[in-house]
Amino acid sequence: MRRAGTAPSFPADLKSVNRMQIMEVFKSGKEYTANDISGEIGLSRQTVMKAVQFFVEKGIIVSNGKGSSTSIGGKRPELFSLARNRYLMCISIWPDVLQFTLMDLRAGVADQLSLRQTLSPDPRAALGKVGNLAAKLLKQNGISGQMLCGVCISTPGIVDYKTNTLKYNALRPEWGINVPVGEILRPYFPAGTRMRVENVAKLTARPWLSEKRVLTVFSSWGGLSGCLMEDGRILHGKNSLIGEFGHMILDPLSEETCGCGGRGCFQRLVSDAYLQKQAADMIDAHPDSMLSSLRLEALTVRDLFNLSARGDGLARALVSDLARTFSVAIRNITLVFDPETVVFHGDYANADDFFQEELFRHLSGFRYYGQRPFSLELDPTPIETLNLRGAYALLLEMFFQDPSLYE
Numbered sequence: 001m002r003r004a005g006t007a008p009s010f011p012a013d014l015k016s017v018n019r020m021q022i023m024e025v026f027k028s029g030k031e032y033t034a035n036d037i038s039g040e041i042g043l044s045r046q047t048v049m050k051a052v053q054f055f056v057e058k059g060i061i062v063s064n065g066k067g068s069s070t071s072i073g074g075k076r077p078e079l080f081s082l083a084r085n086r087y088l089m090c091i092s093i094w095p096d097v098l099q100f101t102l103m104d105l106r107a108g109v110a111d112q113l114s115l116r117q118t119l120s121p122d123p124r125a126a127l128g129k130v131g132n133l134a135a136k137l138l139k140q141n142g143i144s145g146q147m148l149c150g151v152c153i154s155t156p157g158i159v160d161y162k163t164n165t166l167k168y169n170a171l172r173p174e175w176g177i178n179v180p181v182g183e184i185l186r187p188y189f190p191a192g193t194r195m196r197v198e199n200v201a202k203l204t205a206r207p208w209l210s211e212k213r214v215l216t217v218f219s220s221w222g223g224l225s226g227c228l229m230e231d232g233r234i235l236h237g238k239n240s241l242i243g244e245f246g247h248m249i250l251d252p253l254s255e256e257t258c259g260c261g262g263r264g265c266f267q268r269l270v271s272d273a274y275l276q277k278q279a280a281d282m283i284d285a286h287p288d289s290m291l292s293s294l295r296l297e298a299l300t301v302r303d304l305f306n307l308s309a310r311g312d313g314l315a316r317a318l319v320s321d322l323a324r325t326f327s328v329a330i331r332n333i334t335l336v337f338d339p340e341t342v343v344f345h346g347d348y349a350n351a352d353d354f355f356q357e358e359l360f361r362h363l364s365g366f367r368y369y370g371q372r373p374f375s376l377e378l379d380p381t382p383i384e385t386l387n388l389r390g391a392y393a394l395l396l397e398m399f400f401q402d403p404s405l406y407e
Contacts, residue, residue: 027400033067033078084106086147090392092154097114098119102143105149131188138189153182155169157199163182165183166197199225204346206394207389210232222271223267251269302350305352324358341375345386
């Protein structure tokens with residue numbers, strides 16, 4: 001018996017196919033007995049035990065001792081799980097933080113280093129520092145050779161996945177174009193280490209992967225992008241531009257200049273800086289607004305949602321305008337993608353009820369939509385948490401897709 005969707009194989013490949021099916025079970029991170037696995041995938045207990053022993057000898061699966069006996073007694077079964085002495089590393093190179101996280105194959109965090117500092121405008125010097133810190137963390141934890149199963153570098157910007165090159169990052173324009181991140185960092189890790197440079201918005205979206213058509217909207221650090229997913233996969237496109245809708249021009253006559261070189265980009269029209277200007281222009285007409293007691297140059301969209309939830313008139317006027325801008329962008333995106341679910345991450349995941357009501361009110365004018373064109377989900381999970389979950393899932397997938405693991 002084989003799982004639905006698993007391609008049939010020739011007899012010469014049967015061992016590898018069986019091993020791959022068994023490893024799919026262990027990817028959950030839980031403990032299993034041979035009988036558990038046999039019952040789940042339909043292979044004989046003897047076949048399962050041979051495959052499990054194969055992975056034990058490779059150091060990928062370990063025995064965790066005996067489990068509980070059944071209700072009718074008998075010999076206690078042996079429990080197996082993924083090993084904890086194999087590691088994955090996630091490196092986050094973000095505008096306001098540099099973070100290194102070591103995880104084992106069961107998603108346990110083994111060590112973490114977080115720094116708040118400005119990186120060099122020279123990308124090679126900046127990435128050299130990143131590499132040295134990563135190597136130092138590995139050395140401190142005694143990790144070498146095959147113990148490191150993969151490294152994921154999380155960054156804003158557009159990535160060439162074939163070469164692990166950062167094509168451009170509008171939040172770090174001084175780095176220029178086509179920064180060979182993978183090439184620069186590779187010497188700092190053991191030979192043969194699997195490596196992936198990935199856009200942070202796509203990493204934070206991974207926990208929402210499903211068979212549905214899902215659009216995620218990621219907003220942080222003054223930038224905005226997202227992810228389009230369907231049939232359990234993330235869409236990238238030839239130039240990795242799918243999801244970079246923060247650079248969709250919504251007002252070509254706007255004075256707002258974006259790091260991408262355009263004017264009137266979506267991300268500029270919903271940024272904190274733009275809100276601060278709008279609030280300053282309108283504050284005199286709303287002397288009773290709670291915004292009058294705030295430093296407008298420090299106003300954030302999160303502040304605005306808090307005041308809107310409290311019924312502040314000026315805050316609600318600004319929130320309504322934000323909702324209108326989002327409605328225009330989302331309408332344009334849905335015309336080419338038509339998602340079932342839209343998920344907000346980051347700053348706009350804190351939107352109040354008024355923003356949501358206004359968003360759907362503005363969208364309701366489009367006659368092609370039904371009453372609710374999609375379900376809206378606000379996911380306030382910290383982006384650091386979502387990023388780690390996404391990096392773990394991506395690295396685990398890369399590790400277990402390597403054919404040499406099953407030979």
